[in-house]
Structures are given as structure tokens and as C-alpha cells.
Amino acid sequence: MSNSDPARPLDPHRVHAETGIQQFDVFIAGSGPIGATYARLLVDRGFSVCMVDIGDLQDAAHPAAHHKNEIRFRKDIDAFVRVIQGALSTVSIPTSSTNLPTLDPSAFGGRNQGASASIYHGRNPRQDIQKNLAAEAVTRCVGGMATHWTCATPEFHRDVERPRIFEDRERDDKEWELLYEAARGLIGTSDKEFDRSIRHNVVLNALKGVKDYEARGVKALPLACHRIGEKGDGPYVRWHSAENVYGGPEFFKKVPEPGKGVFRLLDNTRCTKLIPKPGGASVVDIGLVEVQDLLAVMDQKDKVDFVINAKAFVIASGAMGTPQILANSGFGGMRDQIDDKNVLIPNLGKYITEQPMAFCQIVLRQELVNDVTSRNHPDWWQERVRDHRKRFPNDPVPIPFLDPEPQVTIPFSPEFPWHTQIHRDAFSYGEAGPLVDPRVVVDLRFFGKQKPDVNNRIIFEDEVDDAYGMPQPTFEYVPDEESARLSSRMMKDMTDVANVLGGYLPGSNPQFMTPGLALHLGGTTRLGRESEKAESVADYNSLVWNTKNLYVAGNGVIPTAFASNPTLTSMALAIRSAASLMEYLSSSEGKKGSSGTRPATSPTKAEELKWLVDKSNKNYPKHKELRELDNVVLTHPVHA
Helix, strand or coil: CCCCCCCCCCCCHHHHHCCCCEEEEEECCHHHHHHHHHHHHHHCCCEEEEEECCCCCHHHHCCCHHHHHHHHHHHHHHCCCCCCCHHHCCEEEEEECCCCCCCCCCCCCCCCCCCCCCCCEEEECCCCCHHHCCEEEEEEECCCHHHHCCECCCCCCCCCCCCCCCCCCHHHHHHHHHHHHHHHHCCECCCHHHHCCEEEEEEHHHHCCCHHHHHHHCCCCCCEEEECCCCCCCCCEEECCHHHCCCHHHHHHCCCCCCCCCCEEECCCEEEEEEEECCCCCEEEEEEEEEEEEHHHHHHHHCCEEEEEEEEEEECHHHHHHHHHHCCCCCCCEEHHHCCCCCCCCCCCECCEEEEEEEEEEEECCCHHHHCCCCCCCCHHHHHHHHHHHCCCCCCCCCCCCCCCCEEECCCCCCCEEEEEEEEECCCCCCCCCCCCHHHHEEEEEEECCCCCCCCCCEEEEEEEEECCCCCCCCCCCCHHHHHHHHHHHHHHHHHHHHHEECCCCCCCCCCCCCCCCCCCCCCCCCCCHHHHCCCCCCCCHHHHHHHCCCCCHHHHHEEEEEEEEHHHHHHHHHHHHHHHHHHHHCHHHCCCCCCCCCCCCCCCCHHHHHHCCCCCCCCCHHHHHCCCCCCCCCCHHHH
């Protein structure tokens, strides 16, 4: 909500005076990999961008960096579990009654057996426990969830998961081929970085040895990372994040390089709401965005709310934060607007999708561990085992201590419609603990899908705020029968795979995880073609229907049921949107400050993305040269 007095116009944010820019080309809410995608493409083309994020630039030594790259977490991956847990804020927590039968009668509520639920720190008295996504959470930091993500970047299955931008299949395939290639280049995806991992090959070969899994195409999991070391074959990888999308710390300099646009990231700043230009036109033109300086709030300053002026507005605050900002702007989604067809965005927060998730951990079979010492393996393998056994003759495990973890997947298919990750990584759960050697532990995570349903939705509350003063989200979500059946099949498939690899780690037996834990919420601001306007929020340029200059971005725009990790697809859609937005800003209309964009029925121009798909191009992202590894703490250029 807003603390501003509607009767008194808000002052322009100081960023206008500091930059000398009275109207930015583009405003972006959210600094994660999707917001970063827009910023990188726009700024590199010379457009000015102002971005805000609730997070603090001081969260990492380098803006938007992946925290797992820190040495302490390389040495102990289970310790990173605590980092993830600390970064996540649960979206909707049902409140409990204050009825405590054993409470001292003299204490508050001690004699009031009919006390209503307490509201504190975003607790939600409107949340039905049976309809909640209890583990759905958000990350509020510069770089978003990419500061702690697993870096998995698979493509969506063409016939099941992938959205249909064009009705014509050939045109659609060509468009996605271009967008996916550009997204892979921007985030730095590879499926080769674990080729020389003993554990990786043990798992991969064991599954390839089963005819059914070989037929399903078991392979290395595509990951956004690159291996580091003098020869590029060291024991560690550098995990990619939004930092890679920005192109490194240089992007945050106050004085841009020649030919590039001004970029400002305002941290500790909340995007509160969008303000349309007056006039009541049928097509809404956003003129300003209201933001709140959270540090000024803490300091109890008189002025904490300001406005920022821009030609176009991109809301990329996550699948939860984006509809929350739009709802707070009065565009729909609030409880008193549930069935109101006259709001700007009647489908806001509807048709949400989630991923049922199965999980277990196994300890590798004895025969698989014994086979590590076989002479049938490649020379590099035998040399590492020999060196390890020579240095540590009493170690019962022949796998070197620094051997990289497995990263394997059995791809999604129509016959087996779930995504699989057979690996070893840190999540907000699933640490191996001190009683078992982590070198022989393998995690299995299987992700299902749920069809979009108009009755599965988020409602934003008028009378309850979250911890940041915005409308509290309430989930109304019930899995359908098909999803339930697929989840059961998925669990069986996971246990079959697990039985090939080893025995269950005590305490990590096969289990379904709490709904929402996959953190891949979709559909909250779903895209659609013109024929799908009645069930969607925006077109396939990500331009909100019936607006001139308001764009949505992130996993929430995906309108389909999907089981695979969505980041690469969300980046692909953001690239398409940014290319459309750049064309508008370069047009005579855009230069005059009026609004409009090319039709969503138009394909993305390949020449616009040549620097992202042509590795010989001098501007192709150089992830291995992003920044040197050193022990010098960087002074954030944005503060310099």
C-alpha cells in the first residue's frame, strides 16, 4: 500500500536530478535475471534505464553474484542450505488462534477462548490451509533467486510445456530456436562442465546401463556455469547468476561507456504502484511509478514516497511480486475485484500453476563405488583415483575429495511428463548431515506439472498487508485429478531410478514435498495470443492488454503447464519483449514519448540478437572473463 497523501503530489525521485534525465526510457522493477535481461539489452543499445529492488547492493561483494561461489560453500555444500533458507520469505502463513488452553490466565488471551487470529508480520488470517501453497516463497535481494538457484536451464518440451507464440508451427519453432539460443548465450548454459567428474559418470553410466533410461535420453543436466582453473578442468565451477546477465560489475558504473545508456539501480527501494496518465482513455498509458525509499522509512524521514517518470514500465518482480504491484495499482486481483470484469487486468493472479515435487536421497550401491577403481575407465579417471589412494591410503572411498558432483537428468517427455534432477546440490532442505560421506550421496528431485485452472488463483487482500506494506497474497489452489495421477506415477519412476543407484539415506526416504517448494510458480501474469485475450494478462510481446507501455516479465508470464525449470524460457520471453520494446523506443513514436510497439504477431529480428547467438561476435557474452578471481573486495561502482 502507499503511505503517500493522495491529495498531495509526490516529489520526483532524486535519481532524476542526479542523472539529469527527466524521463527515463524504461523503468524496471526487479533485479533478478529477468529484469537484468531487459536492462542488458536496453542499456547496451543506448537506452536509459532506472531499476529498483527491495534488496541491498551490499548483500554480496559483487552486485547480483551467486553466493554459492564463495569458498566456504564450495568446501561445505550443506552449509549453503542455511543461506537459501535465510534468503526465502514464505508468501502466505495461516494464522493460528490465540486459544492456548494451558496459557497463564493472566496473560493476554489467557481467558479469551474466542479470540480471533493474530495478525503479525504478514501472517494471513484469510488463508485456507487446504488451499495454500505453504512452501511458496520469495527472495528479496539484488539478483533475486539467482543468487542461490541451482542454475538448471533446460528448454521446455516443444509439444507439452512450451508456450505457442505463433499458431503456425514452423514460425513458432524458428522463433523459439532463436530465443533459446540467445538466452543460453546470455546466461551461459553448458552441458559439458561435469564431463570429467567421476561421480557424474558413475551415475550417468549406471542409468545408461538400463535400457529404458537410455531410450528416454538420460544425459547431463544443462547448467548455467563454467569450470574454472588454469586449464579449465579444475574441481570447481563458477555458478552463473544475474551478475552474468548484466555482464559484471562494470555495468553498474555511473558513467556509461560510449554508446551505452545510463543505468541506475536503486536498492532498498520498493515499487509501490503504477500511476496512469489522466484522461480515462480505453488504452491505458502509464505515466509514473510510485516507489518507497525503505531506508528513509527506517530513518523515520518525512518524505519516503517518490515518483519516477519513464516512457515504458517493466514489472519483473517475480511471479508473486509482479501481480502484487499490479493489484496495488488498482488494476485487478484484489479481493473486492475477484469477479470484476471492468478492471484493467481481470485475469490477474488467475490460472496459476505449480510443480508437485518428489524427493529422496540415496547412498550409492557398493558395486558402483567399487567399480570406481576399475581399469576400464579413461586415463584422467584412473589418474585421479590413483593419486587419491596414494595420498589417503586409509580412505575407504576411492573417490577424490574434490571430485565434482553428479548433474544428470532424464528429460521430460509426453510419456513421462516430469522433469528430473539426479544430482547433489544445496536446497532449502536435503542436507546429508555428518553421518554419511557426501561423496556417495545422490539427490533425486522429480518435478511434476499442473494444468492451468481459472479457479487456482492468488487473491490480494484489502485489509491485510505483508511485511513490506503491500497487499497480502492468499492462495486458492487445489491440484486436479490428472496432476494427482501423474504425481503418483512420477513417484514410482523416481523410486525405480533410485533403486538402480543405491539405497535410501535414512531420513530422506521417498516423499512428496510441501506444495510450493519447487519455487516455480507460473501463470500469475500469463501471456496469450489475440484469440486467448479473455484468459490472459498480456500479449507475446509481454505488453499488458489494453495498455500502451506496461510490460510484465518472469516465470509468471508462462501460460502453460510446465515441469522443467522455467528460467531459460522466462529469459527467452524477456528477450523477445525487450527486442520489441527497443524497436518502439527507436521509432519516431518512442522518441516523442508516445507509446506503442510492433505487433505481437511479428517474429523477433535475428539481427537484433546476433551478438547473443554468434560466438565470433566481439560482444558475445564472455562468462569466463566476467571478472578475475581475487581477494579484493570491490567497491560497488553504483556507490562510487
